[in-house]
Amino acid sequence: MAEMINKALEYSQALLKNHKRLAGDTVHEHSLRVYEILKDNHVRDELTLSAALIHPVLEYSEKTEEIARVFGNELYEILKNYHVLSKASIEKDTPSEFNEAFLMQAYISMAKDVRTLAIRIADRKDNLDTSFALEKDKRIDAANRALYLYAPLSKIIGFSILSNQLEDVAFKIINPSEYYRIEKDLSANFEEYNHTLSDMKNVIHNILREKDINGSITYRIKSKYGIYKKMQRGLVMDKLGMRILVDTVDECYIVESILKDLLDCYERYRDDYISRPRPTGYKSIHNLFRIDAKTDIEIQIRTRDMHEFNEFGPASHLMYKIGDKGVSSLAYNKFKKYTEENKFWFKNLSFWEIRKSTEDPIKSVPFSKNIYAFTPKGDIIELPKGSCLIDFAYSLHSDLGDKCVGGHVNKKYVSLNYEIQNGDYIEIKITNKINANRDWLKFVKTKKAKDHIKRLLKDGK
Numbered sequence: 001m002a003e004m005i006n007k008a009l010e011y012s013q014a015l016l017k018n019h020k021r022l023a024g025d026t027v028h029e030h031s032l033r034v035y036e037i038l039k040d041n042h043v044r045d046e047l048t049l050s051a052a053l054i055h056p057v058l059e060y061s062e063k064t065e066e067i068a069r070v071f072g073n074e075l076y077e078i079l080k081n082y083h084v085l086s087k088a089s090i091e092k093d094t095p096s097e098f099n100e101a102f103l104m105q106a107y108i109s110m111a112k113d114v115r116t117l118a119i120r121i122a123d124r125k126d127n128l129d130t131s132f133a134l135e136k137d138k139r140i141d142a143a144n145r146a147l148y149l150y151a152p153l154s155k156i157i158g159f160s161i162l163s164n165q166l167e168d169v170a171f172k173i174i175n176p177s178e179y180y181r182i183e184k185d186l187s188a189n190f191e192e193y194n195h196t197l198s199d200m201k202n203v204i205h206n207i208l209r210e211k212d213i214n215g216s217i218t219y220r221i222k223s224k225y226g227i228y229k230k231m232q233r234g235l236v237m238d239k240l241g242m243r244i245l246v247d248t249v250d251e252c253y254i255v256e257s258i259l260k261d262l263l264d265c266y267e268r269y270r271d272d273y274i275s276r277p278r279p280t281g282y283k284s285i286h287n288l289f290r291i292d293a294k295t296d297i298e299i300q301i302r303t304r305d306m307h308e309f310n311e312f313g314p315a316s317h318l319m320y321k322i323g324d325k326g327v328s329s330l331a332y333n334k335f336k337k338y339t340e341e342n343k344f345w346f347k348n349l350s351f352w353e354i355r356k357s358t359e360d361p362i363k364s365v366p367f368s369k370n371i372y373a374f375t376p377k378g379d380i381i382e383l384p385k386g387s388c389l390i391d392f393a394y395s396l397h398s399d400l401g402d403k404c405v406g407g408h409v410n411k412k413y414v415s416l417n418y419e420i421q422n423g424d425y426i427e428i429k430i431t432n433k434i435n436a437n438r439d440w441l442k443f444v445k446t447k448k449a450k451d452h453i454k455r456l457l458k459d460g461k
Contacts, residue, residue: 393428405431
């Protein structure tokens with residue numbers, strides 16, 4: 001084990017082993033499991049793993065200078081970001097115009113660093129695993145949050161396995177009867193499904209070899225929640241998945257043609273992301289095929305270059321998902337080069353691929369132009385960068401803006417021209433009289449604030 005990780009392990013034991021959680025374990029034991037979750041998801045970055053071992057430390061210690069001295073400023077910044085993120089009380093039904101993309105933007109902006117986000121997701125996975133200690137309502141709330149926030153975020157940063165795990169645990173808590181019904185089917189038919197997939201792989205592999213196509217084939221049985229979601233769309237038999245990698249774009253379409261000759265397909269579920277790539281640049285052909293009267297399979301076809309881009313380029317994003325070879329892997333070197341050349345790579349996350357339950361497209365809002373702050377109740381407020389306290393007040397209600405005299409940001413009193421930062425918690429202070437005046441126009445940013453102040457001045461109030 002690397003030196004920094006050993007040091008973090010000792011620090012965690014010394015500081016966190018005597019602090020108990022509701023589940024009966026210690027905070028140190030929880031931190032160890034978070035560390036293991038990241039390792040299981042191929043995180044090999046020493047700094048990230050070390051931070052995971054002591055991620056809750058700012059809850060229990062005020063020795064910030066010591067932490068920075070022992071572990072360095074970079075790791076300390078990860079912990080500070082984590083502390084802010086852990087305090088965010090994000091609810092799905094606020095504000096009223098809320099959508100999932102908006103929440104993704106807020107959360108990612110507050111995280112500031114993909115390493116912080118990775119640790120937070122792993123922390124939430126362990127908390128969900130031990131949520132039996134919570135009251136039923138709180139357990140269901142945690143499960144819902146996993147489904148609409150942490151599982152999608154996991155997909156966005158490249159933790160597809162962890163995302164599936166979060167979904168399945170949450171699904172089990174929210175809808176246990178459906179969960180166990182699907183689990184019973186998978187358990188009863190596991191060998192048959194695996195046998196079917198193995199046979200199909202061999203058949204397709206032999207056909208591709210005869211056609212002189214160099215194809216790589218992988219397959220899987222889908223997650224329980226994934227199956228459930230497909231059932232809601234009427235795809236009752238869609239439980240199996242397969243991916244075929246080839247060398248050229250032409251071969252992608254040749255393989256699809258071969259599969260259509262071999263199997264019946266559901267043309268209405270076909271998606272050609274090669275001719276029409278997703279906004280992230282993701283490319284692949286997706287189609288649903290029928291194996292027999294009771295079994296369907298979703299097959300994805302793409303070139304190896306497409307797959308590498310989808311997994312390791314701007315469509316995936318987790319720099320530290322580099323496999324067992326660590327820094328010696330080709331993927332790591334490519335990520336390193338990409339991130340050095342694209343300083344704001346983390347701001348290009350594919351949050352716009354998250355869809356509402358209606359599957360309506362979600363309008364994206366550029367990260368570079370906006371910040372996200374919170375009311376004392378945890379409502380997310382979106383404002384242009386450079387907005388001040390008055391802008392925040394007017395965004396809540398015109399009376400709050402008119403009568404604003406200052407406010408508390410993260411429990412510290414600030415003046416009216418305070419420039420709001422991502423993740424700030426803001427409480428507006430008002431008087432009984434209108435305080436808006438011409439000087440405010442010098443530093444307000446939003447059109448709503450400017451228009452309202454000008455209207456007041458014009459009316460002579």
